[in-house]
Amino acid sequence: xxxxxxxxxxxxxxxxxxxxxxxxxxxxxxxxxxxxxxxxxxxxxxxxxxxxxxxxxxxxxxxxxxxxxxxxxxxxxxxxxxxxxxxxxxxxxxxxxxxxxxxxxxxxxxxxxxxxxxxxxxxxxxxxxxxxxxxxxxxxxxxxxxxxxxxxxxxxxxxxxxxxxxxxxxxxxxxxxxxxxxxxxxxxxxxxxxxxxxxxxxxxxxxxxxxxxxxxxxxxxxxxxxxxxxxxxxxxxxxxxxxxxxxxxxxxxxxxxxxxxxxxxxxxxxxxxxxxxxxxxxxxxxxxxxxxxxxxxxxxxxxxxxxxxxxxxxxxxxxxxxxxxxxxxxxxxxxxxxxxxxxxxxxxxxxxxxxxxxxxxxxxxxxxxxxxxxxxxxxxxxxxxxxxxxxxxxxxxxxxxxxxxxxxxxxxxxxxxxxxxxxxxxxxxxxxxxxxxxxxxxxxxxxxxxxxxxxxxxxxxxxxxxxxxxxxxxxxxxxxxxxxxxxxxxxxxxxxxxxxxxxxxxxx
Ligand code: AHR
Numbered sequence: 001x002x003x004x005x006x007x008x009x010x011x012x013x014x015x016x017x018x019x020x021x022x023x024x025x026x027x028x029x030x031x032x033x034x035x036x037x038x039x040x041x042x043x044x045x046x047x048x049x050x051x052x053x054x055x056x057x058x059x060x061x062x063x064x065x066x067x068x069x070x071x072x073x074x075x076x077x078x079x080x081x082x083x084x085x086x087x088x089x090x091x092x093x094x095x096x097x098x099x100x101x102x103x104x105x106x107x108x109x110x111x112x113x114x115x116x117x118x119x120x121x122x123x124x125x126x127x128x129x130x131x132x133x134x135x136x137x138x139x140x141x142x143x144x145x146x147x148x149x150x151x152x153x154x155x156x157x158x159x160x161x162x163x164x165x166x167x168x169x170x171x172x173x174x175x176x177x178x179x180x181x182x183x184x185x186x187x188x189x190x191x192x193x194x195x196x197x198x199x200x201x202x203x204x205x206x207x208x209x210x211x212x213x214x215x216x217x218x219x220x221x222x223x224x225x226x227x228x229x230x231x232x233x234x235x236x237x238x239x240x241x242x243x244x245x246x247x248x249x250x251x252x253x254x255x256x257x258x259x260x261x262x263x264x265x266x267x268x269x270x271x272x273x274x275x276x277x278x279x280x281x282x283x284x285x286x287x288x289x290x291x292x293x294x295x296x297x298x299x300x301x302x303x304x305x306x307x308x309x310x311x312x313x314x315x316x317x318x319x320x321x322x323x324x325x326x327x328x329x330x331x332x333x334x335x336x337x338x339x340x341x342x343x344x345x346x347x348x349x350x351x352x353x354x355x356x357x358x359x360x361x362x363x364x365x366x367x368x369x370x371x372x373x374x375x376x377x378x379x380x381x382x383x384x385x386x387x388x389x390x391x392x393x394x395x396x397x398x399x400x401x402x403x404x405x406x407x408x409x410x411x412x413x414x415x416x417x418x419x420x421x422x423x424x425x426x427x428x429x430x431x432x433x434x435x436x437x438x439x440x441x442x443x444x445x446x447x448x449x450x451x452x453x454x455x456x457x458x459x460x461x462x463x464x465x466x467x468x469x470x471x472x473x474x475x476x477x478x479x480x481x482x483x484x485x486x487x488x489x490x491x492x493x494x495x496x497x498x499x500x501x502x503x504x505x506x507x508x
Contacts, residue, residue: 002440003442009447019358023065025360031329039110046377057365068125070360073129080135081135089107112143132177132183133184147159148169173210175214195234252303261333300358307368334383342387346431378470387459398424410436431499434494
């Protein structure tokens with residue numbers, strides 16, 4: 001049976017700007033993300049690279065694009081001492097690389113200069129996550145001074161001696177990571193007092209930085225005993241110093257979709273529902289911020305880790321589903337289902353673009369919901385990569401509401417076909433998702449204001465379980481979508497479990 005859906009684009013009621021920061025990524029020293037996935041070093045490798053970073057991966061990421069990149073963790077950040085990663089590579093200390101229960105040798109060959117060079121090569125804004133768990137205020141202030149100082153201090157001269165006479169001007173700084181858990185098991189009030197000290201001193205070093213405080217808004221974590229009033233306690237403890245917070249970080253992982261590839265229809269919908277529900281974490285966080293600030297100070301929400309985390313890539317439940325590899329590599333399959341889930345999340349980002357100020361998909365290469373996978377000298381793109389790429393026209397554009405005048409619903413009550421729209425100087429873009437497991441959809445789009453050319457790209461496959469691999473790198477890849485239209489109303493046919501973006505030239 002084909003479903004019929006009609007959308008009306010509301011160009012008359014713009015929501016706000018979709019900051020490119022909502023399309024950020026996350027690179028942690030975890031498993032094969034940073035080492036191997038991004039960084040192969042400048043010696044002893046046959047893999048083509050630019051200044052130590054894999055050329056194939058760079059090419060893919062440049063095309064995505066990657067507007068912002070968070071590093072070096074994650075849980076790793078609260079063990080990271082930035083001085084270990086500067087200076088001649090041969091002098092760098094091999095440290096215990098610790099994140100998520102992994103213990104590996106970390107030779108620190110990918111350090112501050114290398115990471116910031118990667119950001120320059122990608123055109124990405126850097127976002128550095130500072131160490132609160134095992135660091136000091138002075139250590140983080142020194143890192144900030146080293147990166148940003150325009151005054152010729154000893155640290156700035158050391159930076160110049162290490163290759164960068166110009167300051168890096170890093171604006172985004174995280175003050176710890178998940179400090180309610182791996183980042184030190186703080187309680188909210190103690191973390192707030194620590195945060196106040198860190199943020200005060202960091203602002204003295206560079207008043208222009210944007211500081212990200214560690215928050216928590218995740219019902220799954222509350223069910224596991226974590227403090228459901230962490231955000232309120234943190235902000236209320238800061239009191240008149242609340243203006244030290246520019247962004248409040250929350251993390252959301254979808255963990256309830258059953259096996260990574262052999263999921264059932266029920267599990268398919270469960271994962272999509274989790275992705276849909278993530279928006280409510282943002283909405284609740286915004287309400288807490290509003291209550292605490294009384295609207296007198298703007299604090300954005302930083303969803304600086306999000307995505308799917310399948311049982312095969314973690315050593316913990318729920319539902320007893322963990323199929324722990326030993327050791328856990330944090331690598332997982334990435335199917336068309338995961339790509340649709342990412343698309344659903346992005347619909348929410350667009351709707352919340354006035355309160356959500358940045359977001360980072362976890363993680364960028366090889367680990368968790370990676371957009372790129374590598375195996376030795378080979379690389380392939382995941383379905384999630386393609387889903388993000390199809391969202392490219394929305395970056396920096398103005399989000400528009402989309403009304404549904406006709407359309408069927410799924411058992412969970414969500415629409416079977418959903419849409420997000422935006423307009424910019426280059427035209428109007430509409431991204432559609434047919435969430436239905438096995439039914440195609442005919443979709444009509446009105447209110448585009450376009451009498452010009454429309455073109456579409458479709459991401460689909462014979463099964464939502466389809467993924468790409470070393471041997472089948474293009475099983476899930478975009479193809480052209482036929483768009484029928486009379487200059488005002490347009491029509492497309494979407495196969496089941498598919499995502500498509502249609503771009504319309506606007507009439508002048
Ligand atoms: O992304 C993997 C881990 O998930 C991060 O290190 C941590 O912040 C989160 O718990």
